Amino acid sequence: MTCSRNSTPWPELEVINNFYDAVECERIYRCLLHEHQWPDNRYVVAGRQFILPRLQTWHADPGIRYSYSNNLLQTRAWTPLLSDIRVQVESYLNIFFNSVLVNLYRNGDDYVGWHADNEPELGEQPFIASLTFGAERQFAFRHKKSSEQGRVSLRSGALLIMRPNFQHHWLHSVPIDQNVTEGRVNLTFRKVIPAGSCFLD
Template sequence: MSLCAELKVIEAFYDAETSERIYQRLLHEQSWPDNRYTHAGRQFVLPRLQTWHADSGIRYSYSNNLLETRPWTPLLSDIRAKIEASLNLSFNSVLVNCYRNGEDHVGWHADNEPELGELPFIASLTLGVERPFAYRHKKTSENGSILLRSGTLLIMQPDFQRHWLHSVPVDKNTTHGRINLTFRKVVAINNH
């Protein structure tokens, strides 16, 4: 299966040693919040831990859940600067997901919230254990999966969210953790 045209993979964006050091720092230095959320009036437990960091004044929600905006940490700012310099793009926010083991996952979705604009460009950094990133076309039966190793930067080109869904499926064989950082540019301020 060939990689879909709207995805680009940069292997070893961070080398193995640096990736492990960043993973451990994020794992132990992040203040991970309670992972409960409300949808349609019912409370659920998010199957992963999550924090949202953004420039001042940036707000973001998905599934009608407004995320608590936290300031950039020095580590997240350093990672953002390296990615921005490499891609010659700017980002004003990052969603940090911690998958504690293979039970933690994210279901099929597209990062197509109105705040991200019509054609969001997303840079996704994987740290920790390798996990598959699955994708499937919204209209055809085309699908695929990429095994993302620690230190890999996955680029989701602007058309990807329009045409594809993606997920990090449950992996019962994985017992170690993974942290994923998805850098985004919020273009419309959410005033909820």
């Protein structure tokens, strides 16, 4: 891997471009697009049907439970490809993850709305590593209390690091972008605190 660490003006965020080179990105993207078992994006909560504006799967080590989108995500085992990527991200960062959320944005109409990844299961210091494959998309964020906001472009092969304070102070989203016609797969590696443990990390 020949990547460069690029700090952003925001200390809680770091973008590492070319974490995967173009050839690797193409291989990984094609594999995720065509071989990953994508579920339907319609789901029912309390008798009402909702449509998720992207496709999504959740993979975790045995025994890991996460209430994020509880009604729609079943925990799946790690695939060989996701396991390989996890090892590469972990050894680069020297941080260990036990789960990954996989999102497919089929084109620029797919999006994720404003949110913070700060569920109690992620502990008090949620550290998230996020990888992009496929189309470049904007990652937008806005401060929870002030009017400050920002954006970074996430290109194929980029690793975005969200340090814990990012989830404490900011909301983030990937907005609709009608100029984007191609798909994008995003992997967010997370560390869920196993049920019954203290939040000490």
